[in-house]
Amino acid sequence: MNATEARKKRSSSTLVERTRRDRNRATRIGRLVTEASIEHTLQQIMEIEDVSAAELAKRVKSKPPQISRDLHGGLSKARVSRLATLAGALGYDFIPMFIPRDDLEKRRALLDVTRDVLFKPHTRKRSRQEKASA
Amino acid sequence: MPTKRTDRELTIHVGQHRSFEWYWAPKGTMPGLDAYDDLPAREQDDFLASVIHWGGVPPGIRPLQTRINDEHDDPLIVAIKAGKHRFTAFREEHGSTWIVSHHYLKEGQRRDKTGDRAIKRAIAARTDYCRKTSEGTYYERN
Numbered sequence: 001m002n003a004t005e006a007r008k009k010r011s012s013s014t015l016v017e018r019t020r021r022d023r024n025r026a027t028r029i030g031r032l033v034t035e036a037s038i039e040h041t042l043q044q045i046m047e048i049e050d051v052s053a054a055e056l057a058k059r060v061k062s063k064p065p066q067i068s069r070d071l072h073g074g075l076s077k078a079r080v081s082r083l084a085t086l087a088g089a090l091g092y093d094f095i096p097m098f099i100p101r102d103d104l105e106k107r108r109a110l111l112d113v114t115r116d117v118l119f120k121p122h123t124r125k126r127s128r129q130e131k132a133s134a
Numbered sequence: 135m136p137t138k139r140t141d142r143e144l145t146i147h148v149g150q151h152r153s154f155e156w157y158w159a160p161k162g163t164m165p166g167l168d169a170y171d172d173l174p175a176r177e178q179d180d181f182l183a184s185v186i187h188w189g190g191v192p193p194g195i196r197p198l199q200t201r202i203n204d205e206h207d208d209p210l211i212v213a214i215k216a217g218k219h220r221f222t223a224f225r226e227e228h229g230s231t232w233i234v235s236h237h238y239l240k241e242g243q244r245r246d247k248t249g250d251r252a253i254k255r256a257i258a259a260r261t262d263y264c265r266k267t268s269e270g271t272y273y274e275r276n
Contacts, residue, residue, distance in 0.1 A: 001267070001272075001273045002226060002228060002229050002231075002267060003155060003226045003229055003231035003233075003267075003273075004153070004231065005273075006141070006273035007144075007145055007148070007153065007155070007231075009273075010141050010142060010144070010145075012141075012142040012144075012145065013145075014145045014146060014147050014148055015143075015145065015147065015182070016146065016147040016182055016185070016186060019178070019182060025179055028176070029179045029182050029186065032179060032180060032183030033183050033187055036184075036198055036200075036201055037187065037190075039198055039200065040187070040191070040197070040198045043198070044195065072200050073200060115192065
């Protein structure tokens with residue numbers, strides 16, 4: 001029996017589900033995951049666009065250590081304007097969205113579309129090829 | 135004193151792309167879960183956030199290094215981060231479940247002897263896990 005088969009057989013709740021029953025902890029975990037997601041998305045865009053931290057620093061007229069701080073937890077305290085500036089320097093728009101919490105289907109669909117557009121390997125490859133041919 | 139655990143405590147998280155569970159040692163203990171239980175709630179939440187983040191990252195995309203770090207190449211052992219706390223994890227042989235085995239504290243810039251020992255214990259845990267799952271004696275012990 002592998003891990004998935006064993007999990008299906010025991011069908012108990014997960015540690016994350018049990019912890020999220022506490023509202024305060026669910027909120028804190030949600031905030032931490034969102035912060036990680038913003039940082040991860042920015043790093044992915046930098047990879048897609050082949051922009052180093054040093055290059056990004058030059059584009060936004062910051063010092064490289066500031067960008068390094070941004071990419072290692074600093075964005076959790078960043079203003080919306082800072083995120084917009086960084087996105088703009090990478091050729092992207094930063095669009096804040098308000099998504100209803102209860103409509104899980106719409107929520108997942110939206111997140112899936114965003115991930116597909118940004119992170120699918122073929123998208124990254126095309127982006128690099130386009131860059132090379134430009 | 136390590137606590138004896140049951141299989142109901144195994145699963146940490148089932149993500150869109152990866153799942154996570156504690157390593158269940160031969161004596162019925164879960165060293166990772168014991169260490170997790172000893173952490174303050176804030177640090178526990180930080181660990182869970184790392185797990186949720188990684189569970190949602192599609193295969194082939196690197197997760198955040200501030201959350202997940204490769205610690206050993208062959209076999210692959212990663213550290214799931216929660217502040218200064220690190221939880222070692224290895225992947226099951228055929229599937230997308232990661233087994234979280236041991237805990238260590240990372241105080242300095244580089245991994246110290248405590249970290250090295252935790253990696254060695256994780257490698258030994260992986261050997262035990264792979265052998266017992268192929269024999270059909272890992273999950274079937276209750």
